[in-house]
Amino acid sequence: MPQAEALLTLTQLPADLRAALEGEGFTLRSIAEEPPGPLPGWRIAVGSAMAGCDAATFARLPDLRLLASMGTGLERIDLDAARARGIAVANTPDVLTEDTADFAIALLYGIARQVVWADRFVRDGRWAKERPAPSTRLFGKACGVFGLGRIGAAVARRAQGIGMRVAWSGPRPKPEAPWPHVPTLAELAERSDVLVLCCPGGEATRGVVDAGILRRLGLAGFLVNIARGEVVDEEALVAALRDGTIRGAATDVFRSEPVPDPRLLDLPNLVVAPHYASITHETRADIIGMILGAIRGFRAGTPFHDATRAP
Template structure:
């Protein structure tokens, strides 16, 4: 099969770019400049997204391959109307994101990052570390019980923690109790973990009232999207001791997060890296290469735009 050109709609990670370059010619999208003739395939990321205006400007595109599980920034309806398929990478990052959620929970509750700074600053000896919060037999509430939420729940249950969850619909086949209201889940939990998708349905669902319900010994963890939290309310809760601590992998603005986070000792900050492991990067790259090959060969692949028109 002839070597084909991929149109890059946004910057992509170096490892993905290198893998694509082995099989395809890569062209950067430059608004105002038409792509080379015959380009059918474009590449984006879940964070950069895809708009109807982009598709209108690129009428020859028939497939957009997106790195990531999130779909909220991809205009699936516009793609469906224009006959454009959308490939994405669900499943492959589930287990690593769940691991990261548990890691952030421990880091925030047990002051692991703070302890590292304490030792490096030479404070051990002249001073004593402040007590941390035990997680043994505590209760974790998970908002969002999709693939990632269930993977987090399995890990938390394996640690001996009680598990409950919140979501728009009960799932009777799951072994953990469903709590219809997020505030009630927070009030019943020692740790609240966000694993919901982004988008208008979940925008700022964690507000001051939810954080107040979580309480002054509560731990908040977010591996979902920064948009699911009222960020000023979260910063205020951390500053005022409304909650004990937080572990965050996502923010309202990335990478230019609110600088007030940097001054707080009771928050662990990660650079949206929950899924960045050697294994997951390999799986994502393989999935994207496989979906593009399936499109070129007329084989079936998971199309997020199917039925979205």
């Protein structure tokens, strides 16, 4: 393997990834420490799906040939600009799928079966003084999955496995999918007891879950978001949870991270998590392995995953 080189980091890297890169002999320097203007000489940069990389950043790095990006999402990375400049983009698809789908179901139990509320009820010493409130059965309920990509399909399998009736909606039918396709999100929400958001982020889905969709989900409905914060109109969600338009919601993502709208955190019928769905020991190891593998492949001239060449 060629002698290790310096890597440019486009965002703050987790300690485990930094340690793994440094263990390979790489030195790391943050783009935040660099002067403004063009930054020649950098061949490899490391970033993340959430931080992304726009055309202006690619333009600042005239010698860049590889962006290794933690996470599956590509909506914040300008793939057209990367292609035009001959820059490979190695994201980390697939390794997040099963853990993220697990967490969607965990959030659903957290809000519908009130697991989070029940934990707090006992810890607050209320059990000896009050009768616990009833929760909502999931078996036999209708689960609508919005976005049947890898993660959406994994959520659908799990929902079916716990006895829910699954349907889904997305931009195009998938005849191979074993669950019925519903043409529109509005229709899916109307026929669902639980609506799980698994769609990509970006302009096409920004604010797609608005007040109208929440009204269609209805008084007994639950919303679960493991997609992106911007997919949901948070003003409408706050209003719907306050006035009982829907029964409850659970979200792992927010429009403003890591500091969510404080009105959301005051809602007793909302379960929240810190963009945590894929953070397991196993997924972290897999992500690090994919990042290291892509960098090794690039430097050795051997094949590696490149999203700019994906179909």
